[in-house]
Amino acid sequence: MQVTALDIPAQIRTYITHNLLFGDESLIYSDEDSFLERGIVDSLGVIELVTFLEAQFGISVADHELIPENFDSVKNLAEYVARKLETATLVEAPRSSFDLGEAYAGP
Amino acid sequence: MLVHDFLINSAARLPDKVALVCDGHRMTYRDLDLMTNRLARALVEHGVGRGDRVAIFMPNSVEAVVGIFAALKAGGVFVVINHTTKQDKLTAILNNCRAAALIADAQIRDVHLSALLHDAPSLKVGVLCNQGAAARITHPRFIDFDAVQAQYDAAPLPRVTIDLDLACLIYTSGSTGEPKGVMSDHSNVVFASESIITYVQNVEDDVVINMLPLSFDYGLYQLLMTFRFGGRLVLERSFAYPAAILRRIEEERVTGFPGVPTIYALLLQMDLSRYDLSSIRYLTNTAAALPPSHVLELRRTFHWARLYSMYGLTETKRTLYLPPEEVERRPGSVGIAIPGTEVWIEDEQGNRLGPGEAGELVVRGRHVMRGYWEAPEATAQRFRPGPLPGERVCYTGDLFRMDADGFLYFVGRKDDIIKSRGEKVAPKEVENVIYELPGVVAVAVVGVPDPILGQAIKAFVVAKNADLTEMQVLAHCRSRLEDFMVPRYVEFRDELPVNTSGKIARRELTQALNADRST
Numbered sequence: 001m002q003v004t005a006l007d008i009p010a011q012i013r014t015y016i017t018h019n020l021l022f023g024d025e026s027l028i029y030s031d032e033d034s035f036l037e038r039g040i041v042d043s044l045g046v047i048e049l050v051t052f053l054e055a056q057f058g059i060s061v062a063d064h065e066l067i068p069e070n071f072d073s074v075k076n077l078a079e080y081v082a083r084k085l086e087t088a089t090l091v092e093a094p095r096s097s098f099d100l101g102e103a104y105a106g107p
Numbered sequence: 108m109l110v111h112d113f114l115i116n117s118a119a120r121l122p123d124k125v126a127l128v129c130d131g132h133r134m135t136y137r138d139l140d141l142m143t144n145r146l147a148r149a150l151v152e153h154g155v156g157r158g159d160r161v162a163i164f165m166p167n168s169v170e171a172v173v174g175i176f177a178a179l180k181a182g183g184v185f186v187v188i189n190h191t192t193k194q195d196k197l198t199a200i201l202n203n204c205r206a207a208a209l210i211a212d213a214q215i216r217d218v219h220l221s222a223l224l225h226d227a228p229s230l231k232v233g234v235l236c237n238q239g240a241a242a243r244i245t246h247p248r249f250i251d252f253d254a255v256q257a258q259y260d261a262a263p264l265p266r267v268t269i270d271l272d273l274a275c276l277i278y279t280s281g282s283t284g285e286p287k288g289v290m291s292d293h294s295n296v297v298f299a300s301e302s303i304i305t306y307v308q309n310v311e312d313d314v315v316i317n318m319l320p321l322s323f324d325y326g327l328y329q330l331l332m333t334f335r336f337g338g339r340l341v342l343e344r345s346f347a348y349p350a351a352i353l354r355r356i357e358e359e360r361v362t363g364f365p366g367v368p369t370i371y372a373l374l375l376q377m378d379l380s381r382y383d384l385s386s387i388r389y390l391t392n393t394a395a396a397l398p399p400s401h402v403l404e405l406r407r408t409f410h411w412a413r414l415y416s417m418y419g420l421t422e423t424k425r426t427l428y429l430p431p432e433e434v435e436r437r438p439g440s441v442g443i444a445i446p447g448t449e450v451w452i453e454d455e456q457g458n459r460l461g462p463g464e465a466g467e468l469v470v471r472g473r474h475v476m477r478g479y480w481e482a483p484e485a486t487a488q489r490f491r492p493g494p495l496p497g498e499r500v501c502y503t504g505d506l507f508r509m510d511a512d513g514f515l516y517f518v519g520r521k522d523d524i525i526k527s528r529g530e531k532v533a534p535k536e537v538e539n540v541i542y543e544l545p546g547v548v549a550v551a552v553v554g555v556p557d558p559i560l561g562q563a564i565k566a567f568v569v570a571k572n573a574d575l576t577e578m579q580v581l582a583h584c585r586s587r588l589e590d591f592m593v594p595r596y597v598e599f600r601d602e603l604p605v606n607t608s609g610k611i612a613r614r615e616l617t618q619a620l621n622a623d624r625s626t
Contacts, residue, residue: 018578021582021585022578022579022581022582022585023578023579023582024582024585024586036344036345036347037166037214038214039190039191039215039590041347042191042345042347042590042591043345043346043347044369044528044559044560045347046347046348047373047559063349063350063376063377063378064350064378064381065350066348066349066350066351067348067350067351067354068348068351071348072348
């Protein structure tokens with residue numbers, strides 16, 4: 001799956017609208033708005049976001065990364081995902097000739 | 108002693124001690140004593156009198172803490188309302204208690220504060236907190252929290268309250284779906300907090316972290332008790348970012364950790380080895396039962412700390428606690444009556460039951476609250492005459508059994524109330540909201556077992572309108588209900604089972620769900 005840094009905020013917003021706001025598009029919020037303060041994401045919504053990020057971007061969210069600096073706005077989340085993808089690419093680099101899906105197919 | 112004496116006495120004894128750590132602020136007892144005096148004066152000047160209700164509609168914050176004690180110092184009764192409550196229910200609660208004042212966060216989504224002044228005519232004044240410079244609400248009946256702090260005198264007000272006066276109303280869900288305000292007088296709160304402090308063995312050096320909302324009595328009492336014993340409260344908005352909470356525990360050397368099963372379930376999934384949690388002296392659980400496996404795992408993980416399994420209901424604050432030394436022997440028990448109180452188990456005919464028999468738990472003590480605000484029928488059902496003239500005991504509506512040593516085990520509820528994330532959810536309240544959708548013919552809301560939530564909310568819906576989608580149902584619920592009441596699952600059915608009196612048989616649906624799971 002090809003992900004460009006530009007797509008990330010849009011994908012996050014789409015997920016939030018459909019899965020956390022259940023399609024309610026009337027809520028206007030900026031990329032900097034705090035999810036918790038604006039009531040966009042509640043405490044369990046954060047756990048759902050983790051599941052989404054892991055599935056959508058193929059990243060793995062460590063427990064200690066569950067902090068507002070990484071998660072509490074579209075901007076923070078997008079930057080966090082971009083950083084994770086960057087490190088993932090560096091780690092994966094030696095086996096770049098493999099298909100990513102195949103590399104993950106092992107036990 | 109009055110509830111606001113918790114703050115006044117600690118401020119006299121420990122004026123320079125940091126009492127509250129919240130949102131980057133470190134407030135001393137003196138700071139808070141003076142801030143509450145200023146706000147109390149503003150409330151009185153705007154017409155709040157003895158016994159008047161002061162509603163506080165905010166997430167956990169310094170302003171919410173100041174609001175609680177300012178309401179009491181003004182002679183009033185504080186009512187903390189969950190900050191995810193939506194406009195209609197907020198208006199209904201304000202009208203139910205005829206609030207004279209509302210202290211609110213101006214940033215709260217989905218709520219039009221100006222409309223409240225019109226829709227809740229009892230409001231004499233609104234105190235707005237956290238107003239951005241740009242979008243200030245200007246209205247003669249709104250005042251600004253920061254302006255009050257800048258302009259008002261910090262000298263204490265004369266004392267007008269006695270300990271038989273009400274201190275707070277705590278709204279809770281009842282089986283009818285109408286929220287009810289549990290009335291606590293000062294003496295109830297003073298007694299209950301003292302009893303809990305006694306068995307938790309709190310000392311002045313304790314640093315308690317609270318991530319539960321102050322609208323929830325378990326969260327509220329962390330504040331009240333900590334201020335009473337002169338400790339320090341680290342007030343967090345929620346447990347949404349567990350790693351941030353763990354980091355805060357390290358930074359502040361937290362000694363007391365009050366949690367609910369959902370928090371513990373999340374905690375036990377994490378790698379805790381990278382945090383220094385050695386400062387924790389005790390952990391408490393209530394609101395819903397911890398699975399015995401989690402009790403034992405918590406014991407192992409925090410082997411240096413005391414673990415308290417507890418049980419209570421808002422109507423008596425706390426009812427039972429298991430002494431920590433009993434935890435490994437009886438991990439499924441929630442213990443014995445809290446100090447200075449007694450409990451027993453009764454059958455339907457009012458006979459006291461012995462070990463091994465299941466019946467309703469009845470509670471006697473000064474923590475039995477004063478009833479439901481202006482709801483005499485509901486009050487008479489829950490609070491019934493006790494052994495002595497003029498005394499009332501609380502019928503909990505919860506079924507318990509006792510072992511041979513007198514330790515109590517929760518069996519189930521007599522009504523259909525769901526416990527999700529430790530919060531009470533009345534199926535009827537959720538059903539009423541779903542019925543508002545066009546084409547909905549029948550709805551039944553039930554709780555289904557969930558490893559994190561305790562119970563997850565599931566709605567069965569029969570709709571004439573074939574276009575109605577799960578998303579529409581959920582979006583509507585989200586716009587009308589507090590976060591914890593929004594269903595997790597929606598299932599459309601052609602019909603729902605009914606019982607002989609023609610009512611929807613919710614219990615039959617629950618049993619079918621449980622049977623599915625056990626196969």
